[in-house]
Amino acid sequence: MSVHEHAGKPARPEDRINLGKLASDYFLLKPDVNVAEQKVSFGTSGHRGSATKISFNEDHILAICQAVAEYRLQQGFDGPLFLGKDTHALSEPAFASALSVLIANNVPVVIQHDHGFTPTPVISRLIIDHNKNNESQADGLIITPSHNPPSDGGIKYNPPHGGPAEGEITKLIEQRANEILANGLNDVKRLDLTVAMQSEYLTKSNFINFYAKQLSDVIDLYAISKAGIEIGVDPLGGSGIDYWPEIAKLHNLNIKIVNPVVDASFAFMPLDKDGKIRMDCSSPYAMSGLIAMKDDFDISVGNDPDFDRHGIVTKSGGLMNPNHFLAVAINYLLTHRQWDESVKIGKTLVSSSLIDRVANKLQKPLSEVPVGFKWFVDGLKDGSYAFGGEESAGASFLALDGSCWTTDKDGFVMCLLAAEILAVTGKDPYQWYLELAAELGEPKYGRVEAVATTAQKKVLTSLSQDDVAQDTLAGEKIVAILSHAPGNDAAIGGVKVVTDNGWFAARPSGTEEIYKIYAESFIDEQHLQLIISEAQTLVSAAFKNAGL
Incomplete structure (x- = not known):
């Protein structure tokens, strides 16, 4: 697009x-x-x-x-x-x-x-x-x-x-x-x-x-307050607008709301990538206003209207790719929380494989599930999942004592975690991402969308290993073709094709008349584009074979 x-x-x-x-x-x-x-x-x-x-x-x-x-x-x-x-x-x-x-x-x-x-x-x-x-x-x-x-x-x-x-x-x-x-x-x-x-x-x-009173059960708010971290907040006109002042007051945090406007037309929003008004806190276009203020605060954060997503802006790197912040958050939490040694890291199968590499580095079990936060609910509830996250900038994690905090995505705690990371370590999340990428490999991640009819979406949902005829992807041997998630064997509603240094997943949207191709390369941008191109060819062939 x-x-x-x-x-x-x-x-x-x-x-x-x-x-x-x-x-x-x-x-x-x-x-x-x-x-x-x-x-x-x-x-x-x-x-x-x-x-x-x-x-x-x-x-x-x-x-x-x-x-x-x-x-x-x-x-x-x-x-x-x-x-x-x-x-x-x-x-x-x-x-x-x-x-x-x-x-x-x-x-x-x-x-x-x-x-x-x-x-x-x-x-x-x-x-x-x-x-x-x-x-x-x-x-x-x-x-x-x-x-x-x-x-x-x-x-x-x-x-x-x-x-x-x-x-x-x-x-x-x-x-x-x-x-x-x-x-x-x-x-x-x-x-x-x-x-x-x-x-x-x-x-x-x-x-x-x-809610504001209980936040100290999940975030080290004292560390943020003691370090004097200046946090710029753009609620993007969303439902948490009145929560941030209460959080700041109760926990002595230095928070400034840079945009206090609530307007149901959202006319104050910069236009998104496709020229539409969309309150996507992971989009550099929708978040361009906050990005322009990045040097005014130690950490800047934004949320979508129901506050289940997060956007993290740092002085050193601007708006972080959601996948990059998920990897940093997991690395920090699993080295700064006294949780049970057996806890798992939960990720959706379209989230970055950098998370897999972090889990391997930390010697923690990884559970890869289909798209949808519902797959993390049981694990977060019983404390067996330390963290559950999606590439679309939605995540949550356990309380400090290892008990359940939320079983739905929590944009507040993810934003405050970014401030905690800076307060405790002296480095912002983007600086930590650069260190992880230098150690584990730098991912190039992409997502493309295209209009899809109901019939085409049905074809994508039923894709399986049999629909992938080739044995290589972008010049590399295919090591896995998945129609079910490894973490729980649930159908992924599409297909994921994996090599040692790249992968793609093709699936229909559950809420819009489009299909999506997610892809990642640990080689370079050219390799990523080749993966996407071959994925598009596979999808087109599936439609053609179905007479669509």
């Missing part, structure tokens, strides 16, 4: 969305379940869509929340449901729709006391904390499309383990929600919002103070 001529530049009037029409479309447009794109569909991060495209409308939320209420009842979950939302325009009306259904079903719902925003990791932490100390089982819903453009909406369900719901659960919710849609919402129980807001089933709590 080529770089748009306006990438990294301020949004223009024509780039901004009509918030009034988006809200109107949410309530007025009705999905047709006979149209695949208008059905409820849970990908790796819940159901996402846009009201204008009739893929995220009030009927979707009413049906999903009714399905979740029924699922809770079937499972016997009698604890609270923690309900959060981010700063996307569709999150506010969806929050209201969700409340009206959940309360009508006598679900005990807990929300932020001032009706403010709640990040994904906070919901995870609330669930884990409640279920550790109570017999009743709590779960949660977060209304967010993550880093997706301003016109999008999303909703995801976290069961009592606190992390993203497994495929078996989301399939049940998805199927029931589509049944409800097909039946004209006749099975939906619903209250008027004003009645729901006064219900005894609704509780309001100070999530901000709860």
Whole structure:
């Protein structure tokens, strides 16, 4: 995908969305379940869509929340449901729709006391904390499309383990929600919002103070404070905007929010690589504003709207590649935490092989799983995984005492970890990356995307070893062809081809009408491009063989 001529530049009037029409479309447009794109569909991060495209409308939320209420009842979950939302325009009306259904079903719902925003990791932490100390089982819903453009909406369900719901659960919710849609919402129980807001089933709590106080259980905040690390924070208009001041106050940290704006149009954002407004804290284009300030702070950090992702900017190297920071974080944590010797390092199969080399250097077991943070949930919950991370800049790790912190991605702790690394070692994460690369090899990493139809995505999902005819990749002997992840033998929804010094993985997106090719070389950029080219040839051949 080529770089748009306006990438990294301020949004223009024509780039901004009509918030009034988006809200109107949410309530007025009705999905047709006979149209695949208008059905409820849970990908790796819940159901996402846009009201204008009739893929995220009030009927979707009413049906999903009714399905979740029924699922809770079937499972016997009698604890609270923690309900959060981010700063996307569709999150506010969806929050209201969700409340009206959940309360009508006598679900005990807990929300932020001032009706403010709640990040994904906070919901995870609330669930884990409640279920550790109570017999009743709590779960949660977060209304967010993550880093997706301003016109999008999303909703995801976290069961009592606190992390993203497994495929078996989301399939049940998805199927029931589509049944409800097909039946004209006749099975939906619903209250008027004003009645729901006064219900005894609704509780309001100070999530901000709860989460901020507990952060010292997972990060050495005293070291950061003592070292006087200056941290610049750009929340990118996201749900953690009110959390950073509380964190700074409670732990005596030197934090400055460089952009305090919350605007559902996200018109303050520089345009992303493709010329769209997208709050991707791993993108140098979306993060260009913070990158320009890198010399003003010891460490600068950014997050996406629901704060489950992180972006790390250093004076020495600018915005870090997410893979590079994951490798540095793992190397630091496994040498500065007193965790059990047997703990594993979790990575998705499209994350850098530099992580494999770090694990080998540290003599720690590595578990490589398919894309999706749900695969790390059990290991983080029982403490057998020290760390779980994705190449898309999402990760979490154990608390200082080796207990579970979150079972969902936590952008706060990853950002604060960057500050801790500098405070404790005197070197910033990019300087540590350079040392690792000098010792273990410097990776060249790339990802390309292309539009894909539903039929093409289905072909990619079913790729296997039999579809790879060649025995070499970019001049090297192929040592592995994977359709299932080595860490848990789960299907990867695509194929990964590996050599000694490179690899590629091809798979369809779970949330967008595209497919992705991930690739890496430990030789040079030319070798990387050759890997990508051969991967594209393989994908094209698969489509051709399927008559597409």
